[in-house]
Amino acid sequence: MPTLTKPSFRQLLLLAFVLTAVLLSATSLRALSTLQRVATQARTLSDAAVRQTEAVERLNERTQLFERSLRQYLVLDDASFLMRARQSNQDAADAVRWLRTHAGSEPALIAALQDWAQIGGMVEAGLARDAIHDQRRQAVLFEHIARLRSLNEQIAQESRHELDRRNSALLDALDHERQTIAIMVAVAVGIAALIALALAGWLARPLAKIESAIHRLGEGRLDTPIAIRRGPADLRRLGVQLDWLRQRLAELDAEKTRFVSHVSHELKTPLASLREGVALLEDEVPGVLNTGQREVVDILASNVAALQRQIEDLLRYHSMQFSARALVRTPLDLTALIGSVIEAQRLHWLAQSLTVALDGEAPVYRGDADRLGAVIGNLLSNAIRFSPKGGRIRFVLAYRDATTMIDCIDQGPGVAEADAERIFQPFVQGERQPGGARRGSGLGLSIVNEYLAAHGGDIALLPSAQGAHFRIELPDETTETT
The missing domain is CATH 3.30.565.10 (Histidine kinase-like ATPase, C-terminal domain)
Structure with a gap:
């Protein structure tokens, strides 16, 4: 079974960015869609409110015009006033039918509109010439008209209630969407934080190991292998490169130590012979020295001592670098x-x-x-x-x-x-x-x-x-x- 390749830090960073971007984009699109829907509903409600208000005003106006035209007809006996009264009553009935179709589902408003339609039909029937001149029927007709005026006020009041109910429903829907979007934003932020924490936690251990390894290299402690077994692929590759560097530095230090040891040995052996020879000359073992020879021996002794001290300083400096x-x-x-x-x-x-x-x-x-x-x-x-x-x-x-x-x-x-x-x-x-x-x-x-x-x-x-x-x-x- 083939082993799965672990993602690199760049791939993880890109994946985290994409996930965060998707979450935030989804939340933004939901918020935009909600705003558009609420704006559309608000425009629809506003248009409906205007038309409904106009219909209620038209109903009230036509009812008043109907009553005024009917009274003018009864006084002047002019058929044009009767025709105008009938037309006004018909317009009022049309307004009621429109309201019954578009005014919503408020029970009290529907009942008032039904009552108006029923009484309006009675009024229409009572406008016949043979019935309108009868005193008793006239009284009944004006009672119906008074009832229509009362129904107009009831319809206006219930229409306002219906519009308030729709507005409250729209505000409730908007508040619900606001809460939904707030929850989505909180969830998106929480998921993004979890992704960041998971990524940071996954990176913390290999980065700490790399930092510790670099610190050990700086201190010259080259005996501990560097192995990054967990974490992104590029950090594990960096661990491999650091271990190669550790091995290379260890080899260079070993070569340096061998070189210094070899040089010090090669220098100390002839230097010891020189020092012993100079000491024999100073002690005049080969024979008595004259003044000039004594000066030459002093120069040799001084330079041999200086050379020995310089070699010792070099060795001391070499050991100092390690400690x-x-x-x-x-x-x-x-x-x-x-x-x-x-x-x-x-x-x-x-x-x-x-x-x-x-x-x-x-x-x-x-x-x-x-x-x-x-x-x-x-x-x-x-x-x-x-x-x-x-x-x-x-x-x-x-x-x-x-x-x-x-x-x-x-x-x-x-x-x-x-x-x-x-x-x-x-x-x-x-x-x-x-x-x-x-x-x-x-x-x-x-x-x-x-x-x-x-x-x-x-x-x-x-x-x-x-x-x-x-x-x-x-x-x-x-x-x-x-």
């Missing part, structure tokens, strides 16, 4: 830590007749004592190396805006402007070297920068009128950027 971020944080009294580093290098700065001072204070900081000690030690060692005899070196502690600041200020030649931007890069040595001093390996400040970066901190070279002014900034753990 810089493996911090062991403990509460530190930075005043005591800096004081211990100053005391450890006392012989060095006393030999140069230097004064080293520590000012200010800062709260307890959680950091790695060994690495922060190495940072202060490197800065102090550089300051001692570059300071003139009798000079002064100052460390200043301060705390501001949840950040601990450590300033190191000396009175040496300072850093040349051309070196300021690259002084923290590996193997970079400044132009202003102290006269007669051994040139360093250029790794001290780069190690300082790496250790501080591991703490989430930073070091900067500040402008200074004399000497070098370095500032360390160590944010509290809660303010570090994750």
Whole structure:
């Protein structure tokens, strides 16, 4: 049975968009259809109300005209008035028939219209010439006319009631549709939210794994395989690519370690022979040295020692890159830590007749004592190396805006402007070297920068009128950027 291919993130996003669009479109179409239907019903009701009102007014008008024409005929005995009366009665009957057809289903209105039609028929029958001049029949006829006037008022009132009932029914239907649309909108929004939550939940776990894997790669922890088994296809492919990158980085690190180990072995073996040979010469084992030979041996000894220190710095920098971020944080009294580093290098700065001072204070900081000690030690060692005899070196502690600041200020030649931007890069040595001093390996400040970066901190070279002014900034753990 073939395995089903899981959709990619783009496909899922498109599917979620389509589903949401369909839901919202269906709700919008339903709302539009409802509005159109209600608008049509409102127009129909309005037209019916106008025509019904006109029919009721015409019925009342024709009834009045009928009564007036009949009375004029009885007074003037003019046949044209009788004809007008009959025509008015016929028009009124037509209005009643129209109302009976279109006025709706209100029982009281239907009953009143039926009564009017019945009495109107009696009135029509009583308009015969031989019956209209009879006094008794005239009285009955006018009683019917009075009854018609009363029915006209009843028909007008019941017609208004019928129109109010239709209007209320329309408003009820509109309210029902409004509630239906509100429910549809709520359901659509709920389904869209569920789709978004389901998509976010499905993506959260693989994204968290990818973030954790990238964090491990950044810390140099390359021994844990990266496997994204759930989630969209493109995220699983990204997991495969990250695992390939992990393996490649592991291979490069292994090659780098082998290379450094090989180079250090190849260098240390002849270097040890050189050091032993120079030591034999210094001890005059081959024979007594004259003054010139002694100078040559001193030069050889100095350079062999310098070469050994540079090789050791290189190896130390190599190992530092693997351990810089493996911090062991403990509460530190930075005043005591800096004081211990100053005391450890006392012989060095006393030999140069230097004064080293520590000012200010800062709260307890959680950091790695060994690495922060190495940072202060490197800065102090550089300051001692570059300071003139009798000079002064100052460390200043301060705390501001949840950040601990450590300033190191000396009175040496300072850093040349051309070196300021690259002084923290590996193997970079400044132009202003102290006269007669051994040139360093250029790794001290780069190690300082790496250790501080591991703490989430930073070091900067500040402008200074004399000497070098370095500032360390160590944010509290809660303010570090994750």
